[in-house]
Amino acid sequence: MDVPTLRPPRHRVSRTAIWYWAARAAFGWLILLAAQVIWLVADTAGMPLSVHVTGLAATAVVAAAHVTVMPQWRYRVHRWEATPAAVFTQSGWFRQEWRIAPVSRIQTVDSERGPLEQLFRLANVTVTTASAAGPIKVGGLDRDTAQRLVAELTANAQATAGDAT
Known part of the structure; x- marks a missing residue:
């Protein structure tokens, strides 16, 4: 890999x-x-x-x-990608951050929607890893994309050998 x-x-x-x-x-x-x-x-x-x-x-x-x-x-800055090997994110507007998390380090994958996000039919995906930098967040996804991302990351994490630490 x-x-x-x-x-x-x-x-x-x-x-x-x-x-x-x-x-x-x-x-x-x-x-x-x-x-x-x-x-x-x-x-x-x-x-x-x-x-x-x-x-x-x-x-x-x-x-x-x-x-x-x-x-x-x-919108021009925020990006995300999930591959079988890693999750990539880029976020921010003044202070921009790029993050990468190997799938082997994923501990949990969560999706959440607040009331305003529900109104706009959006969802957020949070990928918790064994990193001291904290979870990786992918915000502003449409609900269907968020559901597919959660399913994909969960399947990739289960298929990857390791203990996520």
């Missing part, structure tokens, strides 16, 4: 992940904007209205840029 080497993975995550990441980011920004509006309405200290409006406008501009750019950037 060939020794796996670190290289760019072949598969992109689901295009739907772009909308999921945008919605998740927008939710966070809406909370901040709501807090600013509440502060504006409840401000009894007399801070000038122009300061509140400038703060709201600045937050809205940064939020719009983040919600627009970040999901596209992440």
Whole structure:
């Protein structure tokens, strides 16, 4: 069997992940904007209205840029691949990480979906290995792809000799 080497993975995550990441980011920004509006309405200290409006406008501009750019950037970076020998991932957007885990080191393979991911019909796969670096996560997969990946990794791990340590 060939020794796996670190290289760019072949598969992109689901295009739907772009909308999921945008919605998740927008939710966070809406909370901040709501807090600013509440502060504006409840401000009894007399801070000038122009300061509140400038703060709201600045937050809205940064939020719009983040919600627009970040999901596209992440989509271009996030990749994954599973071979009979290893699992490869590439993730991040500012801080990018490449990971590889030999199949012989796989201890568990899990799939999970939070409420927002269920809405977007996405799932995440977590591959736990004997590595001190922690599990490998493949996020933003459509549900069918995630199910196939879990089945494939489980079969590959069972077919590989070793004790995953």
